[in-house]
Amino acid sequence: xxxIFKTDYEQDIKLFQHGGAWWSYGLLxxxxxxxxxxxxxxxxSQLVFVFIYAIVGVALMILVGFTGQxxxxxxxxxxxxxxxxxxxxxxxxxxxxxxxxxxxxxxVVGAIVGIPALRLHGIYLLIATISFxxxxxxxxxxxxxxxxxxxxxxxxxxxxxxxxxxxxxxxxYFLCLGILVLVIIGTLNLMRSxxxxxxxxxxxxxxxxxxxxxxxxxxxxxxxxxxAAITGLAGTLYAHKMSFISPEMFTLLLxxxxxxxxxxxxxxxxxxxxxxxxxxxxVDPLITMLKDDLPGMVASLSRGFGVGEEGARAVQxxxxxxxxxxxxxGAIYGLIIIMFVLFEPxxxxxxxxxxxxxxxxxxxxxxxxFRRQKTYVKSERNR
Amino acid sequence: MSYLRVDNLSLHFGGLKAVDAVSFxxxxxxxxxxxxxxxxxxxxxxxxxxxxYEPTTGHLFFEDRDITEVPPHxxxxxxxxxxxxxxxxxxxxxxxxxxxxxxxxxxxxxxxxEILFMPNVRRAEKAHRAKxxxxxxxxxxxxxxxxxxxxxxxxxxxxVELARALCSEPKLILLDEPSSGLNVEETDDMSYWIRDxxxxxxxxxxxxxxxxxxxxxxxxxxxxxxxxxxxxxGTPAExxxxxxxxxxxxGA
Ligand SMILES: Nc1ncnc2c1ncn2[C@@H]1O[C@H](COP(=O)(O)OP(=O)(O)OP(=O)(O)O)[C@@H](O)[C@H]1O
Ligand SMILES: [Mg+2]
Numbered sequence: 001x002x003x004i005f006k007t008d009y010e011q012d013i014k015l016f017q018h019g020g021a022w023w024s025y026g027l028l029x030x031x032x033x034x035x036x037x038x039x040x041x042x043x044x045s046q047l048v049f050v051f052i053y054a055i056v057g058v059a060l061m062i063l064v065g066f067t068g069q070x071x072x073x074x075x076x077x078x079x080x081x082x083x084x085x086x087x088x089x090x091x092x093x094x095x096x097x098x099x100x101x102x103x104x105x106x107x108v109v110g111a112i113v114g115i116p117a118l119r120l121h122g123i124y125l126l127i128a129t130i131s132f133x134x135x136x137x138x139x140x141x142x143x144x145x146x147x148x149x150x151x152x153x154x155x156x157x158x159x160x161x162x163x164x165x166x167x168x169x170x171x172x173y174f175l176c177l178g179i180l181v182l183v184i185i186g187t188l189n190l191m192r193s194x195x196x197x198x199x200x201x202x203x204x205x206x207x208x209x210x211x212x213x214x215x216x217x218x219x220x221x222x223x224x225x226x227x228a229a230i231t232g233l234a235g236t237l238y239a240h241k242m243s244f245i246s247p248e249m250f251t252l253l254l255x256x257x258x259x260x261x262x263x264x265x266x267x268x269x270x271x272x273x274x275x276x277x278x279x280x281x282x283v284d285p286l287i288t289m290l291k292d293d294l295p296g297m298v299a300s301l302s303r304g305f306g307v308g309e310e311g312a313r314a315v316q317x318x319x320x321x322x323x324x325x326x327x328x329x330g331a332i333y334g335l336i337i338i339m340f341v342l343f344e345p346x347x348x349x350x351x352x353x354x355x356x357x358x359x360x361x362x363x364x365x366x367x368x369x370f371r372r373q374k375t376y377v378k379s380e381r382n383r
Numbered sequence: 384m385s386y387l388r389v390d391n392l393s394l395h396f397g398g399l400k401a402v403d404a405v406s407f408x409x410x411x412x413x414x415x416x417x418x419x420x421x422x423x424x425x426x427x428x429x430x431x432x433x434x435x436y437e438p439t440t441g442h443l444f445f446e447d448r449d450i451t452e453v454p455p456h457x458x459x460x461x462x463x464x465x466x467x468x469x470x471x472x473x474x475x476x477x478x479x480x481x482x483x484x485x486x487x488x489x490x491x492x493x494x495x496x497e498i499l500f501m502p503n504v505r506r507a508e509k510a511h512r513a514k515x516x517x518x519x520x521x522x523x524x525x526x527x528x529x530x531x532x533x534x535x536x537x538x539x540x541x542x543v544e545l546a547r548a549l550c551s552e553p554k555l556i557l558l559d560e561p562s563s564g565l566n567v568e569e570t571d572d573m574s575y576w577i578r579d580x581x582x583x584x585x586x587x588x589x590x591x592x593x594x595x596x597x598x599x600x601x602x603x604x605x606x607x608x609x610x611x612x613x614x615x616x617g618t619p620a621e622x623x624x625x626x627x628x629x630x631x632x633x634g635a
Contacts, residue, residue: 009512012479013505186498193497193504194490197476201484204473211433211471212551213459213488222494268475 015188032177036170044173045241049281051176052237055183057261057273059230062187064259065267066196067223068203069117073129074258076136077228079250080106081235086153086245087146095160095236102236103229110228114221133255140247152246155239167241176237183230184270190226199223253330260333264340266347275348283336287329295319386411386587387432387555392441394427394611401427403611404441409555409604414581414588416598418622419608420631425591426468427611429557432589433465434458445555460488462554466544466561468591474533478524478543479515481532485550486511518549522576538569545576549584556580558590562597570597577601595623607631 016022036044063069081102088098116128140147158165165171190196198219201209239245257280265276299316358365387409394402402424409415417425430436434455442451473481492504522542548556562570574597580586592598598619605622607615615625
């Protein structure tokens, strides 16, 4: 076990609580710095998506994990960021101009969406955010003079302070990584300041938050605005990475993918957002692999077990049909969500903490260490 | 001079008069206790003072200011803090963060400064922390600083809630049944703390309490309530001898 001996208030404020953390994050950083030169272009591309999803994951974590407000509309914020980028780029503005503009604009929209959240709780808020996402999708399809409707828009390479950064280059990889790191640092700063604590207070007890002097309206709107703004920033990166955007890219399914990022990762810390992003981005290649390689593998296996050529072929075709069925991705997502909610409610990061604790306490680990104790019921009267 | 003045306060839920034309005054530096059977309307009075409930009629004055229209989140910065009958802590946060939320009404930093964690934010955080540490010292919470509320025993949570209220450096503190659910020793500690809060920190205390021995030990004055109406007011001994109070408690 590691015991941290504290001698100064400063120590509780620090981002890294002990020397070991410097080493492990340093190592992670070194790996990420050399990775694009060692891995192929396909994996590099996947990592860029992980970064973009992780930025959205952090944004959702602020709203859902820390402030306790639901949203199944984040694809809409991503879309607003993406279209702002495409629109302003087409008019000749460089990245350094439209990147912050996209953030601010999306943040303002987020603040407006946050206003109903002052009155709505739980499922009703979710429905409100879904409706908002549908409205945005519809506007993107209809407002042709700006968005080109269903034809979509091309997005050219990033022009960043005169440098052209193409979407497949390592520079784009580092741009996304850098923005992710800045977003994480900003969020960590926020969470160790009064605003971050106000978010957590609202999540855990609105009544107590109010009586401690927290203006619920102000902080809920703030949380929505910050979350939306960060998602808008991710949207510009997304637009560049895809190089083409159209309304049907920003559907409910994408919003659900974002929610999954934090459910799977664990909705109580930024680590969860990152782990969840890695997981979600890797589902796609996994399905592709299931579709392309698995049927062949099973077929040759069954040949090995003496099933005739005929039978092997039939198995292969059957499996191929299953794995290329439309809607398979949605079904797999549904299954994963259910499994996580049932068996791993603290997400991948929770699992990692448990494993770590197991080794730290070995052989004293108790199975019941993480079992939740329900002590008493809070009064719901003052809601 | 009255510090908190409640003037003809009523609260109706439909036909139910939870609080009915209640008036009282608390001078600065006093410990004032409201007693009464279950459902008498004690918590409702607290909720109106902390502005969670809208009074049907009547007015509230604090330091000669009418606070009947003040929004709930401004009550804390006016110097009124409270605890809740059912404990309303931030369950998934540490004791330390709970207490730091108590400092919220004293924070003046801007959002952008917090995102960049500017030197002024760092300074403010350390000052808040120093204040929180004083309260931890006072209430003997050192052992629980980093603990998450959800894993703490009931008695400790009660103390943490008191500590959180004290962290806001209030002038008036409202305690809703501070001893409920506590064992004898914890209740003793609580009674010492309540007196310390008054004598050392100079905070005026308004509390609701069922434990009459605690009431007798700490209160300067007592008000008895039944069915939302004031039935007696005076020193603890006077109120307990009052025939209406005896009747209310015996259910006669
Ligand atoms: N939000 C509400 N809606 C409807 N009725 C309420 C509400 N809050 C309180 N009441 C009613 O008002 C009356 C007074 O309630 P209150 O909570 O103030 O009682 P109390 O004196 O604090 O009792 P206890 O000793 O049980 O805490 C009760 O009859 C209660 O049912
Ligand atoms: Mg009560």
